[in-house]
Amino acid sequence: MISVVLLGAGNVATHLYNVFQDAKHITVTQWYNRHLSKLTTYKNEVEITDNLEDLNPADIYILAVSDDAISNVSKALPFQDRFVVHTSGTVSLYDINDKHSRGVFYPLQTFTKDAEIDFSTIPLCIEALKNPDLKLLKTLSESIGSKHYKISTEQRKRLHVAAVFANNFTNQMYRITHEITEENQIEFEVLKPLILETAKKIQKMTPYMAQTGPAVRGDKKTIKKHLKLIKNPQHKAIYELLTNAILETHGRKKL
């Protein structure tokens, strides 16, 4: 049985609490938040506290608090040599105060409080300086049905950049799609199945192999027609840059 003390009461902490409660080999022995009010609904299930001085010994302390608070909260913990991890994709392992045994337990997914989360589909990026700690994080991931990946702080920083492309920039492509359809009195609905299929395709195929369309075909005639049709200068700049990126990726001459 792994004993967990959870700190924070936001999106991530709440989802972790729920999945830990359902897991066989994990017990949340305490739940801390600086504002106790957010935890009172749970007071009959778990020991809650807003006082760091009250924290009991546990196998792991999970700081699911805002990025900016990780360093200070870890410093304020009134003990040392215990295993303390944060859940952030961007904060260094070394931001955790060095009086602790340190680690990272970062679930790579967007969380919203009310949306149901299926942890079996969420990759956990784990990091620790000591082997037994790493082993504990592996067991923790497995106990909630998640796949785990050993990712160093340096790798995690780049992974976060990659996630900006995979999520935020991809979503901006959807936004532009939405703008184009609205401008032309077309229902955005028409493109939703294509968007879903595009994401599904690369679950089984590399993005390189999955690419289609005028740029990968080197179909400059269609590209020119499209550039003529696009009036919005921002859309045009993005069309040109990304078309050149595809041409380059697939070894073709740029525009």
Place this chain on the structure above:
Amino acid sequence: MISVVLLGAGNVATHLYNVFQDAKHITVTQWYNRHLSKLTTYKNEVEITDNLEDLNPADIYILAVSDDAISNVSKALPFQDRFVVHTSGTVSLYDINDKHSRGVFYPLQTFTKDAEIDFSTIPLCIEALKNPDLKLLKTLSESIGSKHYKISTEQRKRLHVAAVFANNFTNQMYRITHEITEENQIEFEVLKPLILETAKKIQKMTPYMAQTGPAVRGDKKTIKKHLKLIKNPQHKAIYELLTNAILETHGRKKL
């Protein structure tokens, strides 16, 4: 019962043939291809031909042939005043020879020959110059369980541009994600669930509402950190342009 003559034996024609065969109110009376060899496996199920002169009367002739061939094949059809449509996202309705009653029956999805296709999830963009023809296309869509959208030739051109953003450019975001993970010895697997979730999210929410990350938060500190981490000049240019696009979309000051 709608009688269909199908022309072409590529991806689209083959998928249409299969779904028409399963549909209650549709009968494929003839299947034409310039090379008969591609059709011979079907010869016991349907009348096949490689001779346009042999074509029988039907309610609709579907030209599922390459974009470049649409105009010529429609011209070569040895009859007039019958309903002839193509299945292309880019070709004008007016490319069909004007001796026919003309229309478009464009399934907005990427087709690959072997992949199973569920037509109930594929939007059909339909266009026709005469009301009874449009009605026939609606019935045809409904008979195969597809949603139909009335889209004019001018709208379809813009829709194709939008589809380049939704599919090709989005896929290039995945490709860059793949490049970043490979460069840093991270498994691309780690990001696949995020990619799928990003596409699923906008099935229920506008892309505007779904946006997250440093740009929409106006978190210039993180953006600067990312730009420092990115060494590949193409990735950097895309990061800057798309970050500015997000900042602009959400009413923030650009970089």
